[in-house]
Amino acid sequence: MTWYVLRRLAVSLLVLLGISAVVFLMLHLVSDSPGRVVLGQRASPEAVSDFNRAHGFDRPVVVQYVSYLGQLLQGDLGRSYKLNENVGTLLALNAGRSAMVSLAGLVLALLIAVPLGVLQAVRRNSVVDRVATAASYVLYATPSFLVGLLLIAVFSQTIPIFPAEASQSHSPWVVFTDPRAMALPVITLAVTSVAVFAQYQRSAALDQLGQDYIRVARAKGLPERLILTRHLLRNACLPLVMLVGTLVPTLLAGNLIVESLFNYPGLGLLFLNSLQREDYPVLLAYTLIGGVLTVAGNFIADVVVAAADRRIELST
Incomplete structure (x- = not known):
């Protein structure tokens, strides 16, 4: 396991070196x-x-x-000449808020998608499966800004349950301290992710349902709930862990849209404001962070999956 982690770490560092070169050249190519x-x-x-x-x-x-x-x-990370501020300081002031919103959206998406995907697999080709699959395709094809606008129109204008603007608090814990104001941004982030996660979980669960260990468990007379929770979920969730690792930069891009739509002070809104000001040091630092998160997400996912399934380590 140690050698596997070291090999993956070495590859990740080489990729990060390449990302730093690309980001550096971007300013000179502009x-x-x-x-x-x-x-x-x-x-x-x-x-x-x-x-x-x-x-x-x-x-x-x-x-x-x-x-x-x-x-x-x-x-x-350089200096913002437009704001006369260190870029690292600007990012640090906004990173916590963006991270908490992304994490809340990710957790909500997984809490919905994992049981939904397993349910679809268990009831394959049923009405529930067909409806959920159709809904997933529709949500996947719907841009996140349109999802946000629809949520605002329904739950802020037609049925005034939630405010149309996110909380303006600078606390990274605003998701917990003001959940009503943060409900629509978090749901917007979660909706499109649910569509991807649920179908991915369905495919993985279908693959595991055909394995011998599931047949043996059923032959022993174990309750179906126990088979699904203790045996199926562990193996069916491993591919989803890999998917979550690769979707980390997608959450960063989603934040850009959601924070702009709901006027939430985070990294995404900072990026858009910097784009309007042509503040290139901030833009390049944001791009670098996206690359680092991509590499880090893949590295962590590889290690977690390898720790859960030693066959992956032996095959590399």
Whole structure:
């Protein structure tokens, strides 16, 4: 198990190195002069030249990249010249709120999708299975912003149960301290994920229902509820763990839409505001975080699945 983890860690570090190179080159590909990007098109050539010289952008690209890597290793993500603020500080102020909303949406999606997928598998081709499958396809094809708008129209305008705007609290625990204001953003995040998770869980459960250990358990006369909870779920949920790991950046993208729609102060709203200001250091840091989360999610999923099923470790 130790060697497996070390191999996966080495691969993850190489991928992260590649991501850092891509993110670094993005600023240089946007314009021939980073100073021009930061200062704007109206800046004089002298001001652009002084800016590039002061921040080391006049040095060779390789030297700049090595310096950039050194900054990343020290936790320095650069500086927002538009807001005159350290990018790491800006992200840290908003990361907790976004993380809690994403986690709440993910947990809600799994609580609905896992039992629904197993139910569909057990009652394959029944009315319940067909209706749930059709609903999943519809939800999967529906953009998250449209889901949010429909929820606002129904539960905020037609039936005024929840507010249309999310809580403006800067506490990362606002999901628990003000659940009514955060209900619609969390549900919006969960809805599209349920569609994917439920169908994935259904396929995995169907595959496990045909295995010999399920037949043996039924032949022994074990109750169906016990077979499903103690035997089926453990193996049927392993593929779902892998899927959740790969969908971590999707949650980050979903936050961008949901936070904008519900005016929730988090990383997604920060990204959109930075996009309007053309604040490239913040945009690139957000992109880097998305890449890191993708690699980290896959690494954690690989380790968890390997720990639960040693056959995966032996086959690699």
